[in-house]
Amino acid sequence: MHRLAPHRSPIALLTALGLLLGALAATLALSTDARAAERLGKLTLTPTTGSAYDVLDETVTTDAACPAQTTELGLYMVNPANGQVRLMQRAAYTGTGPVNADLPRGSIEVIGWLPGPEFDGVYPLQLHCLKAGENPSTSAAYFSTNIRVAGDTWTVVDAESTTTALTAAPAGTAVLGAEVTLTAAVTPATVAGQVTFGYEKSGTRTELGKVTPTAGTAVLKTTALPQGVVALFATFTPTDPDAHAPSAGSVATYTVTPAPTTTPTDTPTGDPSETPSETPSETPSETPSETPSETGTPTPDPTDTGDTAGTSGGSDTSASGGSSGSGGASGGNGSLAATGTPMAAAALGALSLVLLGAALVIHVRRKGLLTFH
Structure with a gap:
């Protein structure tokens, strides 16, 4: 049996990394949004x-x-x-x-x-x-x-209090130029009034629009959010302030990421319109003079471009398939973004266990408690 040299730095390093990642995973897993009052x-x-x-x-x-x-x-x-x-x-x-x-x-x-x-x-x-x-x-x-x-x-x-809860979809983040749906839920749902939606960035508040709630719900769709981190807000102003008090809801942090760069899709070279112009010009000049006397086959019609059309159709199908693949990649990114913090916590937790396991294996091998044959 050959024991490893008593060099402890790898064990210490793996243990420290494992504990650090485990703590980070726990922090992510336990982090939640502020509770609704x-x-x-x-x-x-x-x-x-x-x-x-x-x-x-x-x-x-x-x-x-x-x-x-x-x-x-x-x-x-x-x-x-x-x-x-x-x-x-x-x-x-x-x-x-x-x-x-x-x-x-x-x-x-x-x-x-x-x-x-x-x-x-x-x-x-x-x-x-x-x-x-x-x-x-x-x-x-x-x-x-x-x-x-x-x-x-x-x-x-004696005005009755109201509450306004704001949500955004997609939650947490969106790509620059993508449509974001802001939904404000006002309670009591029967209160008449108007909801003002907007965002704040670098201390400047920008109004996006006003919506009258229906059954306590007001919805605004927008593509005007700027790139970077913004705070979203929705303020409810009752029609009768003596009967009901105003209220506000917010999403403290919302991230707008840059739009992805588009990679050009390879397209067939050459102009399909050139093929019909060449084929009819040569075929009628040579074939009709010989074919009727030898085979009795009808003379080809110069306008017959069936082969060319078939080739062009194949090119279109290939190009369309490439675009569809690109769309699939985009959908995958959206799914990962929706997973968010729970996936990150799970990944860090798994990596933490791997590092701690490696440290344990090295340790017991050095103690002579574990051998490999």
Whole structure:
């Protein structure tokens, strides 16, 4: 039995690579999109009015309890134009029943973070039940009400909250110039209003179009997304803002890749129109003078180009087949793109196991526990 020299660097290298790839695979497999926020119930504010140029100093009550493991309350104001939120007040939470808390005085004016110059409108206020480490973009539970800003005053209004969820197909990425379908789902589905679709890139927002929802669904198809990484948004504006509040949905990251370069398909050389011009000009001058006297065969018609047509038809079939093959390749790329993160996680996990297995084999062979005959 011949033992390998006690050189440990290959084992260490394979083990390190295997562990690294395994960790990366686990990260990909466990990564998910932010959870859709769930409205738990109504939020009541005291007082119900104040100066728009002052900070909030509110007592908040709810009609239900926060979920288990909630450790903090955060009162956020929502800008319905883009879905962004701003923390107005916060406090620790240790209760088990409906919330009744006197929140510490805030540090920012009600309209201090809005993009102006026109601030008048209806804005949702959301009390998020936060678990340790959560932020409002990933929080799955909140209570809400709405305030109307008019001039220098804000007032609680009884407008019912709405939600807007935006999806894009194909999901996650598309090729430059390809059609992307944006779908906004508005709830309640019976609310009348209009959805504005658009994208944001490098801090600049571009509107793509407005659609009136039907049964709570608005759909816009577009080929105008620019190359690169963009954020997609859909904002719902109710027809009656006193009855319903506006809302917004977004796809934080959407990637538009360059269009693939097209490889020219080989085509038959030569002009098929040349063949008919040559064949009839020579055949009638030689064949008709000899054929009738020897074989009695009818004289060939100069316009008969059956052979030539057959050749041309074969060329067309070959060219068409090449194009069809190219289409198949394109379909394959689309299938891989749809697989996305799960396929990458599976591939990295498999490679990680291979590397760890190789490291184990080398190790046991050096220990003399494994031999090959």
